[in-house]
Amino acid sequence: MDMAFAGELAINGALVGLFYALVGLGIVLIYKASGVVNLAQGALAMTGGYVAWAAASMAGLPGWAAVPVVLAAMFALGLALERVVLRRMTGEAPIMVIMVTLGVEIMLRGVVPGIWGADVKRLDLGIGQDPVFLGPMLINTAYLVGGAVSLALILAAVVFFGTLQGIVLRAVSDDQVAAWSVGIRVEHAIALAWGISGVTAASAGILWGSVQGVDWTLSLFLVKGLAVAILGGLDSVPGLLVAGLVVGVAESLVGGLLDPVVGGGTRDVVAAMIILLTVLVRPYGLFGRVHIERV
Amino acid sequence: MTPADPTSSSAPTPLLVCDRIERSFGGLKALKSVSIAIHPGQIFGLVGPNGSGKTTMVNAITGFYPPDAGQVRFAGRDLRGLKPHRIARLGIARTFQNLALFRGMSVLDNILVGRHLHMRPGALPALFYPFWARPAEIRHRAVVEEVIDFLQLQDVRDQPVEVIPLGLQKRVELARALAAEPRLLILDEPMAGMNQEEKEYMARFILDARDAFGTAVLLIEHHMDVVTALTDRLLVLTYGEPIAEGDPHEVIARPAVVAAYLGKGRSRAA
Amino acid sequence: QDADTVVKFGMPQDFTAVYTFVTSEYNQGQRDYLSLVNGRGGVGGVTFEALVLDHGNQPQRGIEAYERLKKAGVLTVDALSTPVSRALVPRAMADHMNLLTTFSGRSDAADGTTFPWVIPMSPMYWSQAAAVVSYMNQVSEGGLKGKKLAYVYIDSPFGREPLPVLNALAEADGFELGTFPYPSPGSEQSAVWTQVRRFRPDWTIIWGGGIGQTVALREAVRNGIPRDRLATGVWLSESDAEIVGREQAKGVLKFEAVASGREPKIIADILAEVVAKGKGAGPEEKVGTAYYNMGVGMMAMVVEGVRLALAADPTLPLTAERLNAGLTSIRDFDAEGLLPPTTLTPEDHQGGGAGRMAAWDGTRWVAKTDWFAAHQDLVWKLVRAEAEHYRKTGE
Amino acid sequence: MLLGLNNVEVVYDRVFMAVTGVSLQVPGQGIVALLGANGAGKSTTLKAVSGLLKPERGLVTKGTLTFDGRDVTGLAPAERVRLGIVHVLEGRRVFPHLTPMENLMAATTMHGDRRAAAHRAEEVMERFPRLRQRARSEAGYLSGGEQQMLAIGRALMTAPRLIMLDEPSLGLAPHLVDEIFDTIAHIAAETGMGVLLVEQNADAALAIAAHGYLIENGRVVMSGPAAELRDNPDIRDFYLGGGGSVDYARVKHYRRRKRWLS
Amino acid sequence: MFYRRAGVRHTSYAADRRLWPLAFDRRLILLLAVLAIAAPWWLTPLYLTAWALPMVIWATAAMGLNLLMGGAGQIHLGYAAVMAIGAYASIHLARAGLPFELAVIGGGLAAAAIGSLFGAAALRVKGLYLAISTLAMQYIVDFAISHVPAISGGAQATLQAPPVVLLGVIPIAGDAGRWWVALAVAILTASFLLNVRRTGYGRALATIRDKDYAAEVIGVNVFRYKLSAFWTASFIGGVAGAILAFCYYRAITPEQFHLDVSIQLVAMVIVGGLGSVLGSVLGAAFIFAVPLILNMAVLGVVEAAGLDLSQELVAHIPLAAYGALIIGFLLAEPLGLAKIYDNIRKYLMVWPFRHFG
Ligand SMILES: Nc1ncnc2c1ncn2[C@@H]1O[C@H](COP(=O)(O)OP(=O)(O)OP(=O)(O)O)[C@@H](O)[C@H]1O
Ligand SMILES: Nc1ncnc2c1ncn2[C@@H]1O[C@H](COP(=O)(O)OP(=O)(O)OP(=O)(O)O)[C@@H](O)[C@H]1O
Ligand SMILES: CC(C)C[C@H](N)C(=O)O
Ligand SMILES: [Mg+2]
Ligand SMILES: [Mg+2]
Numbered sequence A: 001m002d003m004a005f006a007g008e009l010a011i012n013g014a015l016v017g018l019f020y021a022l023v024g025l026g027i028v029l030i031y032k033a034s035g036v037v038n039l040a041q042g043a044l045a046m047t048g049g050y051v052a053w054a055a056a057s058m059a060g061l062p063g064w065a066a067v068p069v070v071l072a073a074m075f076a077l078g079l080a081l082e083r084v085v086l087r088r089m090t091g092e093a094p095i096m097v098i099m100v101t102l103g104v105e106i107m108l109r110g111v112v113p114g115i116w117g118a119d120v121k122r123l124d125l126g127i128g129q130d131p132v133f134l135g136p137m138l139i140n141t142a143y144l145v146g147g148a149v150s151l152a153l154i155l156a157a158v159v160f161f162g163t164l165q166g167i168v169l170r171a172v173s174d175d176q177v178a179a180w181s182v183g184i185r186v187e188h189a190i191a192l193a194w195g196i197s198g199v200t201a202a203s204a205g206i207l208w209g210s211v212q213g214v215d216w217t218l219s220l221f222l223v224k225g226l227a228v229a230i231l232g233g234l235d236s237v238p239g240l241l242v243a244g245l246v247v248g249v250a251e252s253l254v255g256g257l258l259d260p261v262v263g264g265g266t267r268d269v270v271a272a273m274i275i276l277l278t279v280l281v282r283p284y285g286l287f288g289r290v291h292i293e294r295v
Numbered sequence B: 001m002t003p004a005d006p007t008s009s010s011a012p013t014p015l016l017v018c019d020r021i022e023r024s025f026g027g028l029k030a031l032k033s034v035s036i037a038i039h040p041g042q043i044f045g046l047v048g049p050n051g052s053g054k055t056t057m058v059n060a061i062t063g064f065y066p067p068d069a070g071q072v073r074f075a076g077r078d079l080r081g082l083k084p085h086r087i088a089r090l091g092i093a094r095t096f097q098n099l100a101l102f103r104g105m106s107v108l109d110n111i112l113v114g115r116h117l118h119m120r121p122g123a124l125p126a127l128f129y130p131f132w133a134r135p136a137e138i139r140h141r142a143v144v145e146e147v148i149d150f151l152q153l154q155d156v157r158d159q160p161v162e163v164i165p166l167g168l169q170k171r172v173e174l175a176r177a178l179a180a181e182p183r184l185l186i187l188d189e190p191m192a193g194m195n196q197e198e199k200e201y202m203a204r205f206i207l208d209a210r211d212a213f214g215t216a217v218l219l220i221e222h223h224m225d226v227v228t229a230l231t232d233r234l235l236v237l238t239y240g241e242p243i244a245e246g247d248p249h250e251v252i253a254r255p256a257v258v259a260a261y262l263g264k265g266r267s268r269a270a
Numbered sequence C: 001q002d003a004d005t006v007v008k009f010g011m012p013q014d015f016t017a018v019y020t021f022v023t024s025e026y027n028q029g030q031r032d033y034l035s036l037v038n039g040r041g042g043v044g045g046v047t048f049e050a051l052v053l054d055h056g057n058q059p060q061r062g063i064e065a066y067e068r069l070k071k072a073g074v075l076t077v078d079a080l081s082t083p084v085s086r087a088l089v090p091r092a093m094a095d096h097m098n099l100l101t102t103f104s105g106r107s108d109a110a111d112g113t114t115f116p117w118v119i120p121m122s123p124m125y126w127s128q129a130a131a132v133v134s135y136m137n138q139v140s141e142g143g144l145k146g147k148k149l150a151y152v153y154i155d156s157p158f159g160r161e162p163l164p165v166l167n168a169l170a171e172a173d174g175f176e177l178g179t180f181p182y183p184s185p186g187s188e189q190s191a192v193w194t195q196v197r198r199f200r201p202d203w204t205i206i207w208g209g210g211i212g213q214t215v216a217l218r219e220a221v222r223n224g225i226p227r228d229r230l231a232t233g234v235w236l237s238e239s240d241a242e243i244v245g246r247e248q249a250k251g252v253l254k255f256e257a258v259a260s261g262r263e264p265k266i267i268a269d270i271l272a273e274v275v276a277k278g279k280g281a282g283p284e285e286k287v288g289t290a291y292y293n294m295g296v297g298m299m300a301m302v303v304e305g306v307r308l309a310l311a312a313d314p315t316l317p318l319t320a321e322r323l324n325a326g327l328t329s330i331r332d333f334d335a336e337g338l339l340p341p342t343t344l345t346p347e348d349h350q351g352g353g354a355g356r357m358a359a360w361d362g363t364r365w366v367a368k369t370d371w372f373a374a375h376q377d378l379v380w381k382l383v384r385a386e387a388e389h390y391r392k393t394g395e
Numbered sequence D: 001m002l003l004g005l006n007n008v009e010v011v012y013d014r015v016f017m018a019v020t021g022v023s024l025q026v027p028g029q030g031i032v033a034l035l036g037a038n039g040a041g042k043s044t045t046l047k048a049v050s051g052l053l054k055p056e057r058g059l060v061t062k063g064t065l066t067f068d069g070r071d072v073t074g075l076a077p078a079e080r081v082r083l084g085i086v087h088v089l090e091g092r093r094v095f096p097h098l099t100p101m102e103n104l105m106a107a108t109t110m111h112g113d114r115r116a117a118a119h120r121a122e123e124v125m126e127r128f129p130r131l132r133q134r135a136r137s138e139a140g141y142l143s144g145g146e147q148q149m150l151a152i153g154r155a156l157m158t159a160p161r162l163i164m165l166d167e168p169s170l171g172l173a174p175h176l177v178d179e180i181f182d183t184i185a186h187i188a189a190e191t192g193m194g195v196l197l198v199e200q201n202a203d204a205a206l207a208i209a210a211h212g213y214l215i216e217n218g219r220v221v222m223s224g225p226a227a228e229l230r231d232n233p234d235i236r237d238f239y240l241g242g243g244g245s246v247d248y249a250r251v252k253h254y255r256r257r258k259r260w261l262s
Numbered sequence E: 001m002f003y004r005r006a007g008v009r010h011t012s013y014a015a016d017r018r019l020w021p022l023a024f025d026r027r028l029i030l031l032l033a034v035l036a037i038a039a040p041w042w043l044t045p046l047y048l049t050a051w052a053l054p055m056v057i058w059a060t061a062a063m064g065l066n067l068l069m070g071g072a073g074q075i076h077l078g079y080a081a082v083m084a085i086g087a088y089a090s091i092h093l094a095r096a097g098l099p100f101e102l103a104v105i106g107g108g109l110a111a112a113a114i115g116s117l118f119g120a121a122a123l124r125v126k127g128l129y130l131a132i133s134t135l136a137m138q139y140i141v142d143f144a145i146s147h148v149p150a151i152s153g154g155a156q157a158t159l160q161a162p163p164v165v166l167l168g169v170i171p172i173a174g175d176a177g178r179w180w181v182a183l184a185v186a187i188l189t190a191s192f193l194l195n196v197r198r199t200g201y202g203r204a205l206a207t208i209r210d211k212d213y214a215a216e217v218i219g220v221n222v223f224r225y226k227l228s229a230f231w232t233a234s235f236i237g238g239v240a241g242a243i244l245a246f247c248y249y250r251a252i253t254p255e256q257f258h259l260d261v262s263i264q265l266v267a268m269v270i271v272g273g274l275g276s277v278l279g280s281v282l283g284a285a286f287i288f289a290v291p292l293i294l295n296m297a298v299l300g301v302v303e304a305a306g307l308d309l310s311q312e313l314v315a316h317i318p319l320a321a322y323g324a325l326i327i328g329f330l331l332a333e334p335l336g337l338a339k340i341y342d343n344i345r346k347y348l349m350v351w352p353f354r355h356f357g
Helices: A003-034 A041-058 A063-084 A094-116 A141-162 A164-174 A176-181 A186-212 A216-232 A237-262 A267-281 B054-062 B084-090 B107-113 B123-127 B129-150 B166-179 B196-213 B224-230 B255-262 C020-039 C059-072 C082-095 C125-139 C163-173 C190-199 C211-222 C238-244 C265-275 C290-312 C320-327 C376-393 D042-050 D077-083 D100-106 D114-127 D129-133 D144-156 D174-191 D202-208 D226-231 D233-239 E023-037 E045-071 E079-095 E100-123 E127-147 E175-197 E200-210 E212-217 E222-249 E259-272 E277-304 E311-332 E337-350
Strands: A132-134 A137-139 B016-025 B028-038 B043-047 B069-074 B092-094 B184-188 B216-220 B233-238 B241-246 C006-013 C047-054 C076-078 C098-100 C148-154 C176-182 C203-207 C230-232 C253-256 C356-360 C365-367 D003-012 D016-026 D030-036 D058-067 D085-088 D162-166 D194-198 D211-216 D219-225 E164-166 E170-172
Touching: A003 A041, A003 A137, A003 A141, A003 A164, A003 A186, A003 A216, A003 A237, A003 C190, A041 A063, A041 A094, A041 A186, A041 A216, A063 A186, A094 A216, A094 E259, A094 E311, A137 A141, A141 A164, A141 A186, A141 A237, A164 A176, A164 A186, A164 D100, A176 A186, A176 D077, A176 D085, A186 A216, A186 C211, A216 A237, A216 A267, A216 E127, A237 A267, A237 C176, A237 C190, A267 E100, A267 E127, B016 B054, B028 B043, B028 B054, B028 B069, B028 B233, B028 B241, B043 B054, B043 B196, B043 B224, B054 B069, B054 B084, B054 B092, B054 B184, B054 B216, B084 B092, B084 E212, B092 B166, B107 B129, B107 B166, B107 E200, B123 B129, B123 E175, B123 E200, B123 E222, B129 B166, B129 B196, B129 E200, B166 B184, B166 B196, B196 B216, B196 B224, B196 D233, B233 B255, B241 B255, B255 D174, C006 C020, C006 C059, C006 C290, C020 C047, C020 C265, C020 C290, C020 E311, C047 C059, C047 E277, C047 E311, C059 C076, C059 C082, C059 E045, C059 E222, C059 E277, C082 C098, C098 C320, C125 C163, C125 C203, C125 C230, C125 C253, C125 C356, C125 C376, C148 C163, C148 C190, C148 C211, C163 C176, C163 C376, C176 C190, C190 C211, C203 C211, C211 C230, C211 C238, C253 C365, C265 C290, C290 C320, D003 D042, D016 D030, D016 D042, D016 D058, D016 D194, D016 D219, D030 D042, D030 D174, D030 D202, D042 D058, D042 D077, D042 D085, D042 D162, D042 D194, D077 D085, D085 D144, D100 D114, D100 D144, D114 D129, D114 D144, D129 D144, D144 D162, D144 D174, D174 D194, D174 D202, D202 D226, D202 D233, D211 D226, D219 D226, D226 D233, E023 E175, E045 E079, E045 E175, E045 E200, E045 E222, E045 E259, E045 E277, E079 E100, E079 E127, E079 E222, E079 E259, E100 E127, E100 E164, E100 E222, E127 E259, E164 E175, E170 E175, E175 E200, E175 E222, E175 E277, E200 E212, E200 E222, E212 E222, E259 E277, E259 E311, E259 E337, E277 E311, E277 E337, E311 E337
Parallel strands: B043 B216, B043 B233, B092 B184, B184 B216, C006 C047, C006 C076, C076 C098, C148 C176, C148 C203, C203 C230, C230 C253, D030 D194, D030 D211, D085 D162, D162 D194
Antiparallel strands: A132 A137, B016 B028, B016 B069, B233 B241, C253 C356, C356 C365, D003 D016, D003 D058, D211 D219, E164 E170
C-alpha cells in the first residue's frame, strides 16, 4: 500500500476526528454535570453557524470578527436553555430529560431556519482554501484550523476538571442531592456546563459551516459527536480525544481503502462497527468511569 | 420448636461449607482464608467491623464475586463457576445491605418475583394468558399471600414499594427472599435503621422463618443484642480474617473481639 | 359553481429537511408562474390554485398530504422528493392521480405504458448522465477513448442511479470509469477526494444535492481538479457557487434542462407582471435562479397540458384523466425558450430527455451548448428493462 | 433559638401528606434528638429544613421555618448551607467517584478562602484518620463506617452553625457507633454548633442529647428534656427495649402497638 | 365522580388480577373497541387511510419498543431497523409465494432473530452505552439493505408489496380491510402486553430493568431474559414493519426505516409514557399527528389572518411548535401522556377531595 496515500487519509481523518470530538465535548460536559445526554448539541452547532452567518452578513462584520460575538451569544443561549427548560427537569429520570433535549433539538431546527431561511448560507472565516502540502500529502487547511481549535478546547477542558470548579462539577454529576446538601449551587454548575457547551457547539458550527456552508445539516454532526463521546466514555474528556482520533482515522482509512473494493460508502458503517466492537470490549467506553455498584 | 442443637458440630452434614475463601479487589485483600459451615436449621451470625469483608463473604457465596481461592459447597454441591441465578435456584436466597427492591413495582409484585424460580414464565404464556398463565399466577399468588400474612404486610400490599417506610421495605425484601422457599437465607443487616420495636418484629420473623420452614440463616448484623440472642454460632471477622468463632455469648466476651469490634461504650447494650 | 373553473395542483414538498436546498426556490417559481397565468385570466376558462404543504421528506407525512390533497380535488401531485414519490407511486397508480416526479422519482417512470400516472416530464438521471458524458466526449480532443472519468456520488439510490449508464458508456466510448461513493449527506468527503486525486481523472462528474455538492466542489478545487473538467447534473445552483466562492467555482459545468437566468421571456414576464406588482411568492433575488426556473418550466408544462385538455374537451370540471391525456399530448412545447422543445406521449413520459450544458462564469450559468439529447437509445433500453422488471416483479 | 419549625406541613407528589404540622426548636448549642418509628416523618422534617424536598417532589405546604430569626422557608438549598444549615443525609451519600479529599473540597464552594478550606480539610482528616488511609480510593469503595465519617467530615467543611444528622449510626459497627456519637458530642461541645440528630438508636441518642422530640405519623407527640424522655415508660418500652435487656429469642409474637394519636 | 371506586370488592385472586378492576374502565375500553372496529363507517377515507391506519401501526410498533424500554429498561435506538427487517423479510417471503399470515410471522421471526443478535450487546453494556450499540445496528442494517439489491429490490430500491390475502382466500383490497388487519394486530399486541405485565414474564423483565443483581438472587437468568426481551420486542417490531409494508406503504424503500424513524419511535414511547400500553398509543398518536395538525393549523391561521409570511417560515413554525410541545408536555408531566391521563382520572376519582391520605 502506498504510504503517502494512507498518510493523507490518516491525517485528514485525524483532524476530522478532532472536530467530531469538539462536538462530543459539549455532550460530555453536560453529561458530566448532570448525567444527561444532550441531543440538542447538533442543533446548537447549527444555531452557532446561523448566528455567525447572521452576524457576518447582517451586521456586516467580517467572518472572524463575528466569532467572539457569536460565542458570547451561544454561551447565553446555553444558559437560557438550562434556565428555562432543563432546570425544571432536575431530578427526573435521565431518559425523560434526554427526550426533552430532543424536543429542544426539534425546536431549534424549526426556529432557526424558519427565521433565517433554510437555504444554504455562505460563511467565510477567511481561512484560505488552498491546501497545505506535507510532502506528497495534501492537508485541508480548514481541517487544520478546526483540529487545532478542537484540541485547544479539549485540553482546556482537561485542565478545567482538575480545578475546584471541576471537582464541583464532578460532584454534581455523582449525586445532585448530596451536592445540594453541602451547599453546591447545582443549578449554577449545570448552567455553566450548558453555557460552555453552547460555546463548543458554536465553535463546531462555525468551523464546519465555513467548510460546507451553513444549513440545518450541521445538526447532523450530533450523531458523530455522540458516537465519539460514548466511545471515549461519556464522562471522560481525554477519552474524547482518543475516540475522536480513532473514529476519524478509521472512517477515513477504511473508507479510502474499502470503498473502491465494495463499491459503497462504508464510512458510516465502519464507524458503527468500531463503536459496537469497542463498547462490547469496554462496556464503559475507552475511558469512561465504571459505575460503582456495591451489592 | 426446638431446633436440634445446632451448635454441636457433630451434626451430620453441613448445608453450606465455605472452605478457606479468599477474595481481593485490586490490591485489597478483602477475604483472607475464611471458612464457615452452616447446618440445616442453624442461625449463623457473622459480625465484624465495617469493611471487614462480611458482605464480600456473602457475595462470594452467592456468586457475585466468586472467590479467588477456596471452595464453596452447598448441599454437597460445588458452587464454583455457577452464576448467581443458578445458585439461587439451588435454594439460597438473600437480602441486601442497601435495599435492592424493584422500584416501580408494588409490594405484591416484588414478593411475587420471589416466586420466579418456581414458575416458568415466558412470552407465550402471557400471550395466552387466560388458559396458560392465569392458573399458575393464581397458585403462586396464594403462596405469596401466606408470606404476606406471615410478615404482616397486608396493609401495604398494593403500595408502590418505594413509598413505604424503610423498615417495611426491609420486611418486603425478607418476604421476597422467603417466597423463594430457600434452604439457606442470607440476611445482610436486616435491622439496620430500625427502632427497638421493629427490631423485635424482625427478630421474631427470623426465628419464625427458621422454625416454620427449617431454613438455615446466615445473619449479618451490627446490633449485638440481637445477634447474641438469635444466633446459634458466631464468627467474627476483621480485615478479612476470622478472629473468633463459637458460641455467641462466649465469643463476644473475648478481648480481641471487644477491642476490634465492640468497643466498650454505651452502644454495647443497644 | 365557480369551483369548477379553479384547477388545483397539489404541492406537498419538503421545506424542512433533506430538500431544503431546492424546495423554496422551486416552489416559488411554480407559484409565480401560476400567478402570471392567473393574472392574464387563466387558460381555457379556468384559473389555477397551488396547494402547498410541507412533508419534511417523511413518507407518512407525504401520504397524509397526498390523501388530503386528493380530497381537496387536486389534479396533480408534485412531491419533489424521491422517497415520498416512491411511497406515492402505488397510490397514484390505484387512484389515477397524476404524480409529477420532475427531477426526482424513479427513472423507469419514463415508460408511460407501465406507469401511466407517473409523469417525470423532465430528463431522468439516466438522460442527464448520458448527456454529460456525451458532452465530455465531444469536447475532449480525441474523444474520451483512453481517458479516465471519475464519478463521485452520494451513496444513495439517487447517486447510484447513473451507474448503469456510465458503465455502458465506458464500454462504448472506451474510457476508464472510477467510482467514488461518499455517505449521505456528504458533509465530509476528504478521504474520497484523496482517492480521486490519485486516480488522476481527465474528467470528473459529481452527483449529489445540497451540501454534498458544495463540499464536493470545494474538495475538487482543493485537490486540483480543473473546474472546466468537472460536471454534474441539474442539482447545482447559484447559491452552491456562492457558498464555494463565486470565483473558486468558476468554470464548473452542469446539465440544465431548463434555461436559467432572467432572460427567458416567461421569467421577464413574471418580473414585470407578478413580482413588480408585489405578488411574488418569495424574495425577488431568487427569481431567475436555476431551481426557480425549473419550477416555472414544469408548471408551464402542466398548464400547457391543461390547455390541451380543455381544447380537446372544454367541459368543466377538468378531471385528472383528461389532464393526463392533455399532458401526454404535449408536442414540441418550449415555454417560449425556457425549455428544450418537449414532446410527451402516452409512452414517453420523459419528454425527449434533452437539455444543455452550462458553465458557471463567476456570476451566472452560461449555456455552452444548444439543447440536445444523448444516447436515448441506451437510456430507453434501460427504461424498458427496468419497467419490464417492475411489471414482472414489482421491484 | 437557632432553628424554629412552626407547624410545618409537607406534601409529597401533591397528594401524600407526610408531615402534618411539626413544630420544634433547636438551640444554637447542644444536641436535640428527633425520634420516631419508621416512616414517622423524621427524614422529611430534616429535608424540609435543608430544602432538599424538591428532588423528591415534596413541598412545604404550610408553616414557617426560621433560622437565626430569619424566615428561610422559600430559600434554595445552597443558600441555606451558606447561612449555616447543613444536612448529613440518610444513607451517607458521599460522591462515589471522588476521592475522600475531593469529597471534602467539593463542600467548600461557599468559602472564598482556599487556605482556610485546606486547613479545615486538615482538621477533618485529623478527626478521622481512617480517611487519610483511604485517601487514594474512590469514596464509593469505602466501607460503610468510612463513608459515614466522610459524610460528617464533608458537612463540617461548610463551617455550619447547625448540623442535622439523619441516622448516622445506620449500619455501623458498635465501636464505630460509639466513635460517631463521641464525635457528635464533641462537635457539639467544642465548636458550639447546634445539632439536630435523628436516630433509631434512641438509647445512644438520648444519652448525648439535651432535649428530645418524638414524632409519630407526621406529628410531634411528645417532647421534653432528654432525661425525662429516657424515663418515660412508653419510650422505654418502644424505643429503648424496656430498659435495656430484651430477650429477642423470646419476644412475644404480636405486640400490641401503642400509638400516641392525639 | 365518573370513576366510582366504592363498592368494588374482589373476592378471588382472579378478580384481583383483572386488567381493569373498575367497571367504568371496562365499559370505556369496550366502547373504544367498538368505535375502532366501526371506523370505516364513521371516518372519512382521508382520516381512515392517512391517519387512523398509520397511527394504529405506529402504536403497535411503539408497544413493542415499550416492552423493551419500559418493561425491561433497555434503550433501543435502532428499532426502525428491526421493523425494516420484518418488512423486507415478509415481503420477500410473500413474493416467494408464502401466504400473507405466514409471511408476516416470518418477517417477525427474521426481525426477532437478527434483533436479538444485536440485543446480545445488551448483555455487556447498559443504558446509554447500549443505546449507542443499537444505533450502530441501525447503521449496519441500513447499509446492508440499501447495498444489497437482492434485499432492497433492484436499481430503484423499491419493492411493491403483494396484495394481502387472508387465509389464502379472502382478498383484502380496500382501505377498510387493511384497517381491520392492522387493528387486529394492534389489539393482539396490546392484549399481549397488558397480560405480560401481570405475569411472571413481565415481572422478570421488570427485575432486570434497574437492578439486575437483585434479579439474579431471585433466580432470574438476566442473560436469558434480556435476550428474550429483545427477541419478543423485535418480533413485534418485525410484525409491525410487515404490516406497515403490506397495509400502509404498499411499496417499501430503505428511507422508510431510517434513523429518524427510530428516534420518532423512542419519542412515542417516552412522550407516551414508559411501560404503559395506553402511553404507547397516545405517544404514537401524538408524534404522528401533531406535526400534521400543526401544519394545518399554522396554514389555517396564516390564511385566516391574511399574514404574509414566507413559505419557509410557515413550513418551519410547525416544526418549532412540535419541539416546543414535546418539551412542554414533558415539563408538565415527565412520566408522559399516560400519566397525565392517569392524573386526570385520579382527580376525578377522589373528587371532590384533593388528595388521598
Ligand atoms: N466491588 C468492590 N471493589 C473494590 N473494593 C471493594 C468492593 N466491594 C468491597 N470492597 C472493599 O472490600 C472491603 C470489604 O467490604 P465489605 O463490603 O465486604 O465490608 P462489610 O464487612 O460488609 O462492611 P459493612 O459492615 O460496612 O457493610 C472494604 O474495604 C471494601 O471497600
Ligand atoms: N419521595 C416520597 N414520595 C412519597 N412519599 C414519601 C417520599 N418520601 C417519604 N415518603 C413518605 O413520607 C412518610 C415519612 O417518610 P420519612 O422518610 O420522613 O420517614 P422517617 O421517619 O425518616 O422514616 P425512616 O426511619 O424509615 O427513615 C413515609 O410514610 C414515607 O412513605
Ligand atoms: C434533490 C436530489 C439531490 C435528491 C435526490 N433525488 C435523492 O433522492 O437523494
Ligand atoms: Mg456489608
Ligand atoms: Mg428517614
